[in-house]
Amino acid sequence: MRKTVFGNTSLAQFDAIVIGSGAGGNPVTYVLTANNLKVLVLEAGPCHLDFLDDATQQPVPRFSNDELKIEHRNFIEMHPEVEPRTWRNTPADGDRIESLTGNVQNLPKTVGGGGLHADLKMPRFQPTDFQLGTLLDVPGANFADWPVQYDELEAFYAWGERLCGVQGKAGADPFAGARSSDYPMPPGNPMYGSTVVGTGLASLGYTMFPYPTAVNSIPYGGRPACVDCGFCSGYPCPTNAKGSTAITMLRSALVSGNCQLRAETRVVKLVPNATHTAIAGVQTIEPDGSPGMYTADRYVLAASPIEDARLLLLSGGLGNSSGLVGKNLMFHYQTICLGIFDERVHGYRGRTVDHGFADFRGAPNDPDHPLGGIVEISGGGLPIGEAAFYKRILDQLGAGRWNGALFKKLMRQSPGRDRVMVLVIQAEDAPQLTNAVDLDPSILDLDHLPVPRITYQNHMFEVTAGQFYEPKLIQIFGAAGARHAAIAPRDPLPASQHVMGTLRFGSDAAASVCDPNGKLWDLGNLWASDGALFPTSSGYNPTMTIVALALRVAAAIVNPTSPQSVITS
Amino acid sequence: MPALTRRDLFRLVGGAAVLAQLPACGDNAGDRVFTSAELNMLYALANVIIPPDDKPGGAELGAIAYIEALVTAFQHTPPMIYAGGPSSDRAGGNENDFLTFVELDRVSHAAWQLDTMNIKQQLVDGLAAARALNISDPAALYDSLDDDFRTLVFELVTEAAWAAPEYGGNPNLAGWAMIHFEGDSLPMGYSQWNGSGYSERGEAPMSTPNPSDPEPLDDDVSQVISEVVAFLGGQTFT
Numbered sequence: 001m002r003k004t005v006f007g008n009t010s011l012a013q014f015d016a017i018v019i020g021s022g023a024g025g026n027p028v029t030y031v032l033t034a035n036n037l038k039v040l041v042l043e044a045g046p047c048h049l050d051f052l053d054d055a056t057q058q059p060v061p062r063f064s065n066d067e068l069k070i071e072h073r074n075f076i077e078m079h080p081e082v083e084p085r086t087w088r089n090t091p092a093d094g095d096r097i098e099s100l101t102g103n104v105q106n107l108p109k110t111v112g113g114g115g116l117h118a119d120l121k122m123p124r125f126q127p128t129d130f131q132l133g134t135l136l137d138v139p140g141a142n143f144a145d146w147p148v149q150y151d152e153l154e155a156f157y158a159w160g161e162r163l164c165g166v167q168g169k170a171g172a173d174p175f176a177g178a179r180s181s182d183y184p185m186p187p188g189n190p191m192y193g194s195t196v197v198g199t200g201l202a203s204l205g206y207t208m209f210p211y212p213t214a215v216n217s218i219p220y221g222g223r224p225a226c227v228d229c230g231f232c233s234g235y236p237c238p239t240n241a242k243g244s245t246a247i248t249m250l251r252s253a254l255v256s257g258n259c260q261l262r263a264e265t266r267v268v269k270l271v272p273n274a275t276h277t278a279i280a281g282v283q284t285i286e287p288d289g290s291p292g293m294y295t296a297d298r299y300v301l302a303a304s305p306i307e308d309a310r311l312l313l314l315s316g317g318l319g320n321s322s323g324l325v326g327k328n329l330m331f332h333y334q335t336i337c338l339g340i341f342d343e344r345v346h347g348y349r350g351r352t353v354d355h356g357f358a359d360f361r362g363a364p365n366d367p368d369h370p371l372g373g374i375v376e377i378s379g380g381g382l383p384i385g386e387a388a389f390y391k392r393i394l395d396q397l398g399a400g401r402w403n404g405a406l407f408k409k410l411m412r413q414s415p416g417r418d419r420v421m422v423l424v425i426q427a428e429d430a431p432q433l434t435n436a437v438d439l440d441p442s443i444l445d446l447d448h449l450p451v452p453r454i455t456y457q458n459h460m461f462e463v464t465a466g467q468f469y470e471p472k473l474i475q476i477f478g479a480a481g482a483r484h485a486a487i488a489p490r491d492p493l494p495a496s497q498h499v500m501g502t503l504r505f506g507s508d509a510a511a512s513v514c515d516p517n518g519k520l521w522d523l524g525n526l527w528a529s530d531g532a533l534f535p536t537s538s539g540y541n542p543t544m545t546i547v548a549l550a551l552r553v554a555a556a557i558v559n560p561t562s563p564q565s566v567i568t569s
Numbered sequence: 570m571p572a573l574t575r576r577d578l579f580r581l582v583g584g585a586a587v588l589a590q591l592p593a594c595g596d597n598a599g600d601r602v603f604t605s606a607e608l609n610m611l612y613a614l615a616n617v618i619i620p621p622d623d624k625p626g627g628a629e630l631g632a633i634a635y636i637e638a639l640v641t642a643f644q645h646t647p648p649m650i651y652a653g654g655p656s657s658d659r660a661g662g663n664e665n666d667f668l669t670f671v672e673l674d675r676v677s678h679a680a681w682q683l684d685t686m687n688i689k690q691q692l693v694d695g696l697a698a699a700r701a702l703n704i705s706d707p708a709a710l711y712d713s714l715d716d717d718f719r720t721l722v723f724e725l726v727t728e729a730a731w732a733a734p735e736y737g738g739n740p741n742l743a744g745w746a747m748i749h750f751e752g753d754s755l756p757m758g759y760s761q762w763n764g765s766g767y768s769e770r771g772e773a774p775m776s777t778p779n780p781s782d783p784e785p786l787d788d789d790v791s792q793v794i795s796e797v798v799a800f801l802g803g804q805t806f807t
Contacts, residue, residue, distance in 0.1 A: 046674040061655050062654045064666065068728055069651050218762055227759070228758050287674065344779050344782055383745070387731065391720075397796055406790075408624075409790050446676060474804050485804050486802065487801065489801065
């Protein structure tokens with residue numbers, strides 16, 4: 001029988017219920033339980049970390065170096081057949097674009113959430129990233145300052161880096177904000193491919209640095225050093241070398257005796273009190289499909305931005321006096337450049353991304369350096385995906401180009417896996433009121449609930465920045481000795497799975513959904529603690545900032561007047 | 570081409586090794602999914618996608634066994650959808666955790682029950698439609714298939730060739746060997762912390778170049794890359 005209840009199973013009364021066990025929920029669970037509050041975590045997905053609540057041993061993951069299972073059979077992600085999402089660019093498209101119904105920015109649905117699938121690149125945002133409302137005036141966009149600035153968040157960044165275990169090199173990124181402490185561990189073993197690309201970057205005057213990642217370069221936190229198995233980006237870690245919040249913070253909470261985790265328990269409705277000023281309980285669907293109900297004094301939304309907004313909308317539009325629930329949805333605007341080398345640079349061996357550079361992050365209002373984002377230097381993919389890539393390109397070259405013998409040669413000589421390196425800009429996506437999540441008017445999921453519908457199109461702000469940097473990416477590969485370089489064509493859906501916004505926080509109740517501490521303005525005991533809070537997207541991977549912000553949200557619950565006093569060494 | 574039985578196919582794709590990987594799904598007529606004629610056609614199509622030459626073709630790389638394992642996944646408990654973890658015994662592990670398939674949760678069970686049923690039906694319908702085309706040359710038949718069905722067959726054949734062998738294909742790791750891919754690498758990995766630095770595998774280094782290139786780019790592949798790069802508006806450097 002599969003285990004679905006973890007931790008202190010005898011707990012029946014709770015100080016808080018945390019909805020979601022990813023990078024936004026687990027820091028809250030950790031801080032609250034460490035301060036002796038009793039927490040119930042409700043996670044819609046299954047737990048694939050056996051012994052997660054066993055203090056005597058590390059968890060034993062069911063994850064593996066298995067491309068079919070993880071990338072093509074959705075082991076940890078949502079299943080688009082029974083829990084689809086829908087998409088349209090504008091209302092002019094009608095209810096939805098039918099051909100895009102299904103996998104729309106699906107994130108993992110499992111204990112650990114989106115933090116599991118990432119290779120856990122964990123850079124901080126820059127100080128100016130929190131001030132774009134003041135610094136920018138972009139027609140049609142909805143930039144806003146964060147109610148929390150870098151200086152205040154810095155101590156929470158450092159706390160999160162210690163808890164997860166982040167490798168990096170202080171001072172290596174010339175564009176990074178000030179740090180109060182060094183990274184908890186040094187950078188790991190470099191991949192050959194990034195070293196090759198680094199020669200090109202250096203010759204052009206760009207500064208490559210070891211990517212801050214929550215991957216153990218040395219044994220840390222009772223977990224082993226990474227062995228660079230190669231199945232990293234998109235893959236949950238089979239060795240516990242990645243410091244996801246599940247095996248660090250949630251595990252600590254579960255072994256503390258103050259936490260109960262219920263996996264495969266889907267929250268389907270927040271039930272308000274009679275005056276709609278607070279949450280009285282949550283309705284669930286239990287692992288066997290039966291209905292359930294749980295109550296606590298406080299509730300925390302951390303199910304990811306799209307699902308957070310969907311849950312509020314499924315609950316009758318709670319928390320929406322501003323009219324902004326679901327709005328200002330953002331993804332990073334990725335520009336992807338492929339560099340193909342004559343030699344096998346074997347970019348599939350290692351941590352997928354171990355170096356990057358931030359010269360293309362740019363600066364506000366600088367036409368010579370428009371706001372883009374950090375650039376990941378990435379290895380290639382794995383064979384099943386490689387095969388699909390070759391089919392796609394041969395099909396695109398036109399009828400008659402496909403033949404099996406040529407396909408087999410491509411697989412054996414492997415220009416698309418063994419000889420390729422990839423540069424990916426994670427660029428700022430301008431927030432827009434029209435980019436939003438609502439409920440699809442007719443598509444239902446397995447549990448007969450309306451699925452989330454995304455209405456989204458890019459602003460010229462990010463499109464022009466991407467175009468500005470495209471030739472520079474190609475130039476880098478030329479300088480690095482690649483034989484070919486090309487910008488990957490864009491798909492109809494964003495390439496990024498960095499989902500942000502929908503419940504933005506701010507200092508003005510009329511212009512935000514949540515207050516500066518993450519509490520919904522309209523409800524006295526409901527907080528949000530994940531990327532939904534972000535007013536802007538920055539140009540850096542979001543996970544570290546989600547963790548830092550969630551730690552601060554929890555610290556403010558524990559001590560509203562002095563959140564920083566809650567931080568432990 | 571002679572009609573193939575399921576036992577014939579297992580022998581072709583590695584016989585005992587593959588049968589040993591698969592929990593008892595039997596060989597009796599009761600659990601037959603495809604007719605001999607359908608198997609024959611799948612076999613031929615697999616070899617169009619990955620033609621046999623000095624290395625195995627798609628059929629020998631386990632396409633039929635893989636497809637049958639997928640569409641009969643729910644005849645087993647737990648269903649053979651997700652191989653276990655964290656590691657096999659192929660890269661330093663003592664036991665093969667992949668052989669213990671993962672129990673499905675409520676949503677995954679519903680999704681995969683639907684998926685496997687749909688895939689089976691698409692195959693039956695697609696093969697019937699293909700037969701009706703009455704084209705004897707397998708390559709011409711493949712080109713004439715309905716786009717969705719051709720894509721499905723392509724996906725299944727390539728998954729068979731390059732997925733872990735516990736799913737029924739890639740016999741004796743022949744698929745991975747053919748493309749010079751080491752496969753699942755745990756617990757060894759490519760780089761191990763030794764207390765003061767990192768040790769790497771000589772035949773598969775991580776931080777340094779390969780000792781040699783087992784199969785350099787030839788003119789055909791170089792030409793395709795040039796065409797693709799030009800199509801994308803990219804740049805070729807001399």
